[in-house]
Amino acid sequence: MAISITALANPTRFLGLVDKAVPWLAGLTALTLLGGLALMVQSPPDYQQGETVRIMYIHVPAAWLSMFTYALMTASALGTLVWRHPLADVSAKAAAPIGAAFTFLALVTGSLWGKPMWGTWWVWDARLTSVLVLFIMYLGLIALWRTIEDPTRAARPAAVLILVGSVNLPIIKFSVDWWNTLHQPASVFRMDGPTIDGSMLTPLLVMAIGFTLMMVTLHLLAMRNEVLRRRVRALGLITAGGAR
Amino acid sequence: MTSYTALFVRELRLAVRVGGGALMGVLFFLIVVSVIPFAFGPDLNLLSRLGPAVLWLGALLSTLLGLDRLYEADRDDGALDLIVGSGRSLELIALVKALAHWTATGLPLVIAAPLFSLFLAMPPATIGSTMLTLLVGTPALTFLGSIGAGLTVSLRRGGLLVPILILPFCIPVLIFGVSASTAVAFDPAGFHTPFYLLCAVSLLAAVTGPVAAAAALRGGLD
Numbered sequence: 001m002a003i004s005i006t007a008l009a010n011p012t013r014f015l016g017l018v019d020k021a022v023p024w025l026a027g028l029t030a031l032t033l034l035g036g037l038a039l040m041v042q043s044p045p046d047y048q049q050g051e052t053v054r055i056m057y058i059h060v061p062a063a064w065l066s067m068f069t070y071a072l073m074t075a076s077a078l079g080t081l082v083w084r085h086p087l088a089d090v091s092a093k094a095a096a097p098i099g100a101a102f103t104f105l106a107l108v109t110g111s112l113w114g115k116p117m118w119g120t121w122w123v124w125d126a127r128l129t130s131v132l133v134l135f136i137m138y139l140g141l142i143a144l145w146r147t148i149e150d151p152t153r154a155a156r157p158a159a160v161l162i163l164v165g166s167v168n169l170p171i172i173k174f175s176v177d178w179w180n181t182l183h184q185p186a187s188v189f190r191m192d193g194p195t196i197d198g199s200m201l202t203p204l205l206v207m208a209i210g211f212t213l214m215m216v217t218l219h220l221l222a223m224r225n226e227v228l229r230r231r232v233r234a235l236g237l238i239t240a241g242g243a244r
Numbered sequence: 245m246t247s248y249t250a251l252f253v254r255e256l257r258l259a260v261r262v263g264g265g266a267l268m269g270v271l272f273f274l275i276v277v278s279v280i281p282f283a284f285g286p287d288l289n290l291l292s293r294l295g296p297a298v299l300w301l302g303a304l305l306s307t308l309l310g311l312d313r314l315y316e317a318d319r320d321d322g323a324l325d326l327i328v329g330s331g332r333s334l335e336l337i338a339l340v341k342a343l344a345h346w347t348a349t350g351l352p353l354v355i356a357a358p359l360f361s362l363f364l365a366m367p368p369a370t371i372g373s374t375m376l377t378l379l380v381g382t383p384a385l386t387f388l389g390s391i392g393a394g395l396t397v398s399l400r401r402g403g404l405l406v407p408i409l410i411l412p413f414c415i416p417v418l419i420f421g422v423s424a425s426t427a428v429a430f431d432p433a434g435f436h437t438p439f440y441l442l443c444a445v446s447l448l449a450a451v452t453g454p455v456a457a458a459a460a461l462r463g464g465l466d
Contacts, residue, residue: 081459133412140409144395147405156463157395160456161409164391168412 009086011227018220025217032210039203046200055113057203060188061211063106066134067169069099069215073141074166077159087223089155090230092162093145094222098215100138107131118182126175127183130168137165151230247332248340255344258317265313266348269306270356276302277360288365295364296374296425300418302360303353303378307385308407308414310349314341314393315461324397328465334458342390342453343383350382373428373435377442381421384446387453388413394460416445 036057046053073095079088110128111121122128141158148154176185187195194201259266280298284290291298318324327337357378361371391413392406399405420442427434 129415133415136408137412140412143405143408147396147399153398153464157398157460160391160460160463161395164413164452164456 011087014087015224015227018224022217022220025213025220029210029213029217032206032213036203036207036210039206043200043203049117052113052116053200055109056200057207059106059109059113060204061208062102062109063131064208065211065215066099066103066106066131067172068212069095069102069219070134070138070162070166070169072219073099073162074169077162080155080159081163087227089151089159090223090226091219092158093151093154094226095219096138096141096145098218098222100135100142102211102215103131103135103138107135123182125181125183126179127172127181130172130175134168134172137168141165151233247330248336251327251337251340252344255341256348259313259344259348265310267352269310269349270352272306272309273302273353273356274360276305277363281363291363292365292367292370295361295366296370296377297422298364299357299361299374299378300381300422300425303350303357303382304385304414304418306353307350307382308389308410310345311386311389311393311406311410312396312403313349314345314390315397316393319397324461325465328461334461335454338390338394338454338457338461339450342386342457345390346383346386350386353382354378367429369428369432370425374425377421377424377439380439380446381417381442384417384442384449385414387446387449388417390453390457391460394457394464396464397461398464417442417449420445 040054040057043054043057045051073092076088076092076095079085080092107128110131114123115121141161144158144161145151145154148157175181176183188201188204196204277298280294281291284294315324318327328334330337354375357375358371361374366374389406389410392410395409396405420438424435424438424442427438
């Protein structure tokens, strides 16, 4: 059965698909994360950093996912503004708290890693600052959604703000190349191949896949909740209207 | 073209007359600048080093806090619906309104900055560079802020939401503005790069701001 993106505009069909996909996705997420954690425990300690290098297997996937989630929200914002897809706004709204959580995780693990390695919890370096700005933008978006009572009225303002905020993504990505920072430059996604050793790259990539699967699962569940929440709201309005 | 000129004149007239509150921004700016020495201590050497940063922060805060005037009064009395329904380009309307708002609230900040810089014992070269960067940079703050004002136009109480939404986007303006202003005192050659970047950010904001504000207004009013 082929399902196009237009067919998913029907929320009932979308909910049916979510119900079918989520058990598989959740199982796969658990397996991948367990496998990743097992590989992470077996991976060798770094010759300079010792055991603290294991923070990387949480920190790096969380940081990737913090940007991936915002990219997903940007695509959803385009879906709202250009195609007016009814689920695009649901997708963007559901993704924001997940993205904020991943950004928070990246900031906290980075801080915990920075204390033993750099000797400080925080430096105002370009990468750290731009990720902090990303975190604040997630919170601002959540605040905007929480301020506007009617979710359909919030859709377009939020989409505009998401699109304007997407300028931060390339800034985060290239901050380590444009400015001399304490944060190390990219070592996995490079033109000349990864500079990280295979014994560490494999667990890192497995963890990244596990985090992505987890993000997709949580996102689908949050979208389902949001669709149901809107139905409850609509039913409540109808009931209130009938009582009058 | 004349309708946009008329709009500009109308905005300016409303801002400077009773109830417009155009000069509130300057007053707030003065209060921020005079509160700083209480926080950092009245050491003139320290204040003269921090001077450009203090002036920039004051200008940023008073610009952001004045933004609710941009669309709110027009929305309350229904004028905004008439302006939007006039059939003119909403992007140009947003641009003209932002420009008028800057002339009424941003330009006084730039003019007042040299006076306030005396409180901070700033050297003449730094006073000049700070005024120049404020002149180039504060329009960017107003243009970016007009996005926030457009986003929250349908809300009864936008309040703190506009600064929360807009401050992250103002960070580049602050970075380049302050670094260009402070560079003059130590190394005159270091002024050009951040200053040109500040000009670029301003031009970019002059395009992005009105377009995004118009999109937000369309979404907020229908």
